[in-house]
Amino acid sequence: MSKQFDVIVIGGGPGGYIAAIRAAQLGFNTACIDEWKNSKGGPAPGGTCTNVGCIPSKALLQSSEHFEQAGHSFADHGISLSNLSMDVAKMLGRKDTVVKQNNDGILYLFKKNKVSFFHGRGSFAKAVEGGYEIKVSGTTEDTLVGKHIIVATGSNARALPGAAFDEDKILSNDGALRIPAVPKKLGVIGSGVIGLEMGSVWRRLGAEVTVLEALPTFLGAVDEQIAKEALKIFTKQGLKIELGVKIAEVKTDGEGVAVNYVDAKGGSQILSVDKLIVSIGRVPNTIGLNPEAVGLKLDERGAIVVDDDCKTNLPNVWAVGDVVRGPMLAHKAEEEGVAVAERIAGQHGHVNFNTVPWVIYTHPEIAWVGQTEQQLKAAGRAYKAGSFPFLANGRARALGDTTGLVKFLADAKTDEILGVHIIGPYASELIAESVVAMEFKASAEDIARICHAHPSLSEATKEAALAVDKRTLNF
Numbered sequence: 001m002s003k004q005f006d007v008i009v010i011g012g013g014p015g016g017y018i019a020a021i022r023a024a025q026l027g028f029n030t031a032c033i034d035e036w037k038n039s040k041g042g043p044a045p046g047g048t049c050t051n052v053g054c055i056p057s058k059a060l061l062q063s064s065e066h067f068e069q070a071g072h073s074f075a076d077h078g079i080s081l082s083n084l085s086m087d088v089a090k091m092l093g094r095k096d097t098v099v100k101q102n103n104d105g106i107l108y109l110f111k112k113n114k115v116s117f118f119h120g121r122g123s124f125a126k127a128v129e130g131g132y133e134i135k136v137s138g139t140t141e142d143t144l145v146g147k148h149i150i151v152a153t154g155s156n157a158r159a160l161p162g163a164a165f166d167e168d169k170i171l172s173n174d175g176a177l178r179i180p181a182v183p184k185k186l187g188v189i190g191s192g193v194i195g196l197e198m199g200s201v202w203r204r205l206g207a208e209v210t211v212l213e214a215l216p217t218f219l220g221a222v223d224e225q226i227a228k229e230a231l232k233i234f235t236k237q238g239l240k241i242e243l244g245v246k247i248a249e250v251k252t253d254g255e256g257v258a259v260n261y262v263d264a265k266g267g268s269q270i271l272s273v274d275k276l277i278v279s280i281g282r283v284p285n286t287i288g289l290n291p292e293a294v295g296l297k298l299d300e301r302g303a304i305v306v307d308d309d310c311k312t313n314l315p316n317v318w319a320v321g322d323v324v325r326g327p328m329l330a331h332k333a334e335e336e337g338v339a340v341a342e343r344i345a346g347q348h349g350h351v352n353f354n355t356v357p358w359v360i361y362t363h364p365e366i367a368w369v370g371q372t373e374q375q376l377k378a379a380g381r382a383y384k385a386g387s388f389p390f391l392a393n394g395r396a397r398a399l400g401d402t403t404g405l406v407k408f409l410a411d412a413k414t415d416e417i418l419g420v421h422i423i424g425p426y427a428s429e430l431i432a433e434s435v436v437a438m439e440f441k442a443s444a445e446d447i448a449r450i451c452h453a454h455p456s457l458s459e460a461t462k463e464a465a466l467a468v469d470k471r472t473l474n475f
């Protein structure tokens with residue numbers, strides 16, 4: 001006998017679990033199926049984000065940042081330490097605890113919101129009268145029928161051709177988050193978000209890190225001025241970043257990994273490292289979903305084809321998060337999940353892709369929302385720019401963290417904020433104000449006229465908004 005639901009969500013990452021909770025809040029009888037297992041084989045909902053993504057990477061970034069500060073900045077504050085050491089096993093253990101707290105939190109939220117959770121793999125069996133039959137297999141064996149199906153099956157790391165992940169020497173994000181001892185030499189392929197975040201973690205702990213990037217420009221999606229600043233800072237910190245390379249071959253032996261590549265000048269090079277992180281993007285995941293059984297359409301990249309409302313080609317089948325088009329970000333997945341649940345309820349759920357913030361959690365952090373200067377130039381949009389350095393911000397000086405700047409881009413005529421770009425301390429938190437401002441179509445002057453607490457880093461945002469009109473007060 002199959003179990004009947006109004007809504008079945010396949011995948012319990014940020015897209016799926018949030019969609020399930022919102023659907024349940026709206027009064028739907030909701031199930032969520034997720035197959036992720038913890039080390040004991042138990043359920044570990046939260047997807048890539050909770051298990052091998054956002055959360056564990058930020059835990060390690062925090063630990064390694066403490067270590068770096070203790071070694072480099074504490075002395076300026078009059079704090080002296082001797083025999084500073086890093087217990088990598090303890091750091092990894094703490095990270096695992098943080099992950100488990102999040103897994104348990106989601107299981108609690110399912111109970112609280114009366115979402116029925118099934119631990120196993122969900123796959124389409126067939127279309128039935130008034131819905132779809134979904135098979136659950138693995139830890140739990142079940143047959144469910146749902147009127148609406150939300151697919152949120154996420155993404156997997158892309159491997160280099162001929163260099164499959166073994167998670168010992170050639171590491172995806174998964175292996176990169178559990179290297180048991182600091183490698184002497186670490187190679188990273190791809191200077192994107194994962195490469196920079198994970199490269200930073202292991203560099204701070206003492207690894208010699210070399211990053212090989214195919215593109216000739218560094219962080220192409222980031223505002224050019226900010227990307228240039230970032231490259232300077234990361235290089236000074238000790239990350240070796242080589243741009244414009246072509247990877248020819250990756251070979252492992254008992255010792256480590258050898259990467260043969262052609263450098264930007266056309267010379268053949270070999271990089272020998274103990275471990276290699278490959279972070280060259282991610283691919284949508286539909287493994288085991290059995291989309292063919294119901295004719296669910298995928299594109300040539302393997303992503304589920306959806307319209308702006310996350311509707312697939314099938315009636316009452318929706319898809320959200322990394323498995324569909326758009327940026328692969330947890331908060332984008334969540335917003336889509338909420339919007340879909342609300343659409344199912346006949347409401348007007350909405351996701352504004354123009355105001356999805358981006359953050360790279362390096363030190364300093366990089367955060368932005370809206371358009372970059374190069375995008376505005378390419379679109380021929382008349383704009384004004386204003387920026388303010390943290391060097392001139394009192395709180396940043398007190399923190400001893402004055403690297404970076406806030407930059408505003410506003411429409412030349414209307415002064416509407418078109419983009420805000422930050423590199424500096426707590427950029428991840430500071431960007432929220434600009435997201436709100438853009439969501440409300442604020443002008444740079446609106447921000448410039450708002451009272452910001454003193455001394456605070458947020459004053460740099462106000463000053464950058466003032467800079468648009470060339471009237472900074474503190475610079």
Ligand code: FAD
Pocket residue numbers: 010011012013014015016033034035036045046047048049050052053054055057120121122123152153154155173194285287288289320321322323327328329330331332333361
């Ligand atoms: P996922 O989180 O991938 O979840 C999909 C879930 O579905 C998984 O649990 C999977 O096991 C399950 N599943 C798949 N197929 C089936 C099936 N057939 N049946 C049952 N279950 C199934 N984003 C940010 O916004 N901020 C960050 O700081 C950040 N850091 C990151 C760091 C790293 C190292 C990585 C790799 C990613 C990071 N991301 C970050 C990206 C973020 O993790 C993803 O965008 C987000 O997890 C996507 O959510 P999702 O729900 O679409 O998919």
Ligand code: NAI
Pocket residue numbers: 160189190191192193194195197212213214215245247278279280281282327328329358359360361
């Ligand atoms: P990415 O898309 O950020 O970066 C991949 C980089 O690899 C690019 O610079 C690309 O040019 C380069 N590349 C591609 N093929 C290459 C090759 N053959 N040789 C050398 N370089 C090559 O992808 P990444 O870092 O793997 O992360 C995947 C996604 O996960 C991100 O796009 C992001 O959406 C998400 N993520 C988000 C984080 C955050 O929000 N802070 C943190 C980590 C990941």
